[in-house]
Amino acid sequence: MTTTETATARPAGRPRSEKAEKAIIEATLDLIGEGMGVSELSIEAIASRAGVGKTTIYRRWSNKEDLVADALASLKAPVPTLAGVSVRDDLIALLDTMMREAGQDRTRCVMNIAMSESDRYPRLFEKFMKQAVEPRTAAMVAVLERGVETGELRADLDVRLSLGTLAGAMMWHIKRAAGEDDLADDLPGRIVDSVLRGLAP
Amino acid sequence: MTTTETATARPAGRPRSEKAEKAIIEATLDLIGEGMGVSELSIEAIASRAGVGKTTIYRRWSNKEDLVADALASLKAPVPTLAGVSVRDDLIALLDTMMREAGQDRTRCVMNIAMSESDRYPRLFEKFMKQAVEPRTAAMVAVLERGVETGELRADLDVRLSLGTLAGAMMWHIKRAAGEDDLADDLPGRIVDSVLRGLAP
DNA sequence: GACTTATGAAACGCGACCGTTGCGTATCGG
DNA sequence: CCGATACGCAACGGTCGCGTTTCATAAGTC
Numbered sequence: 001m002t003t004t005e006t007a008t009a010r011p012a013g014r015p016r017s018e019k020a021e022k023a024i025i026e027a028t029l030d031l032i033g034e035g036m037g038v039s040e041l042s043i044e045a046i047a048s049r050a051g052v053g054k055t056t057i058y059r060r061w062s063n064k065e066d067l068v069a070d071a072l073a074s075l076k077a078p079v080p081t082l083a084g085v086s087v088r089d090d091l092i093a094l095l096d097t098m099m100r101e102a103g104q105d106r107t108r109c110v111m112n113i114a115m116s117e118s119d120r121y122p123r124l125f126e127k128f129m130k131q132a133v134e135p136r137t138a139a140m141v142a143v144l145e146r147g148v149e150t151g152e153l154r155a156d157l158d159v160r161l162s163l164g165t166l167a168g169a170m171m172w173h174i175k176r177a178a179g180e181d182d183l184a185d186d187l188p189g190r191i192v193d194s195v196l197r198g199l200a201p
Numbered sequence: 202m203t204t205t206e207t208a209t210a211r212p213a214g215r216p217r218s219e220k221a222e223k224a225i226i227e228a229t230l231d232l233i234g235e236g237m238g239v240s241e242l243s244i245e246a247i248a249s250r251a252g253v254g255k256t257t258i259y260r261r262w263s264n265k266e267d268l269v270a271d272a273l274a275s276l277k278a279p280v281p282t283l284a285g286v287s288v289r290d291d292l293i294a295l296l297d298t299m300m301r302e303a304g305q306d307r308t309r310c311v312m313n314i315a316m317s318e319s320d321r322y323p324r325l326f327e328k329f330m331k332q333a334v335e336p337r338t339a340a341m342v343a344v345l346e347r348g349v350e351t352g353e354l355r356a357d358l359d360v361r362l363s364l365g366t367l368a369g370a371m372m373w374h375i376k377r378a379a380g381e382d383d384l385a386d387d388l389p390g391r392i393v394d395s396v397l398r399g400l401a402p
Numbered sequence: 403g404a405c406t407t408a409t410g411a412a413a414c415g416c417g418a419c420c421g422t423t424g425c426g427t428a429t430c431g432g
Numbered sequence: 433c434c435g436a437t438a439c440g441c442a443a444c445g446g447t448c449g450c451g452t453t454t455c456a457t458a459a460g461t462c
Contacts, residue, residue: 013407014459020409035320040240042449053410058451115376116317119236144400153400161370161391162400168373169366175316176365190362198399199345199354199363214437215429221439243419254440259421 016060023050024057028071033106038068038117038124069127072110077135087147088192094140095170095188102174103183137163153196165195217261224251225258229272234307239269239318239325270328273311278336288348289393295341296371296389303375304384338364354397366396 027050031041041064047054061067084090101107110128118125140163147153153162169191177183184190228251232242242265248255262268285291302308311329319326341364348354354363370392378384385391 010461011407012461013405014409014461016408017459037238037240037318039238043451044449047410051410053408053412054451055411055453056409059408112317116313117238147400154398157400158391158395161395164373164377165366165370165392165396168369168371169362170369172365172369172372190359191366194359194362195366195396196399196401197355198397198401199348199358200397200399211431212437213431214435215439217438218429244421245419248440252440254438254442255421256423256441257439260438 017056020050020052020056021060024052024060024067025071025074026050027052028067029075029106029110032068032071032109032113035109038064038113038121041068065121065123068121069124072114072124072127073131075106075110075131077132087143087150087152088196090143091140091166091192092188094136094143095166095191098136098167098170099174099183099188137167140166162195166191169195218257221251221253221257222261225253225261225268226272226275227251228253229268230276230307230311233269233272233310233314236310239265239314239322242269266322266324269322270325273315273325273328274332276307276311276332278333288344288351288353289397291344292341292367292393293389295337295344296367296392299337299368299371300375300384300389338368341367363396367392370396 024046027046028041030049031045043054043057043064046067047057057067061070084093102111110132114125114128114132141159144153144157144159144162148155148157148159170188173183173187173191225247228247229242231250232246244255244258244265247268248258258268262271285294303312311333315326315329315333342360345354345358345360345363349356349358349360371389374384374388374392
């Protein structure tokens, strides 16, 4: 009330540096991308990497989990893909995206963290699922359901089960090839064709 | 040469306690089973949990990775299963074993570690693969190959690909259900049937 | 300019583990 | 019994990161 208020009631004094904030989150993702687990991430390392004082970090996040959660949230989910005509092609495109994203250090390490530290940091897991997994599964579910309608897939299809089969198969091969990058470009296509046709007759 | 030598040349002095060794490894697996990552495992915690002096640990293992590697190796791979008559039933049995083992804290946490820290501790990853994964994949490969021979599976089957599909699908659902134990008993059967028949026609 | 808040840097005391050492005791062979 | 080795325990100095504080300075409002 003391002064002219803007719509958002500027709190007076020097405003927080947006640049520092970006640098902090960037540094966090950087370190994660180098293979650090959450427990090995130190605020001091992040501050040093970001060229920032620890004060600046503590002023914004009261604990490490909050910071990492925000860092994960800042990972833009680059929209899975735009779907096309055939169910087969769409599925291949989705798996192909998974494969290429798993090739990036940051994404891969974040996946590792989310997968293996879900017990200790449930909020991170939750955020990761909402942020990264759900959009993609939703896209795949949509493709599968459309396939059922158009008759490209069997009418009695169990969508959740099929989704797990496709995504799980892709993930398995990604994990198997860990380190070596011997993931063939045509792997998504082979997976989709194999799953669509089935192993029998 | 100075004394009567047994076949293994006993080194004289008090022999190392086999019991302490077991206790140390057991404590290590215990802590891992509680969700500790490798980097969070402290020798002091292990010693304390095992009721053992740090000296006793350092006398046997020069670093943490060696200890954990030995601990992993001590996880008995309880022989996947004895196979039966039909390919379908054998596959279900294998997936069912995966599912039930994933329900155990120790196994699950060890899996997490092996999966996510494969970069930082390649020797652990290697040991885990040799110890736990390969026997099971070998069993599944055998089943699949037999199915090709008997005609229960298509002649042009890509065995590695199919294995990844089955195992990956199971793993996916195990991961999805993390925390909640809503894994239906009939899930392995539904996965196998779905994969065998395929999603089409 | 006066006031307020943020910033980077440095230092604080604190606790957790590190890997090592010394101690008194226990357990083996000879 | 003796010498040798292992044992559990406690303590060592050292490092790392914690979360906080102090400081001089920068960047905004009035």
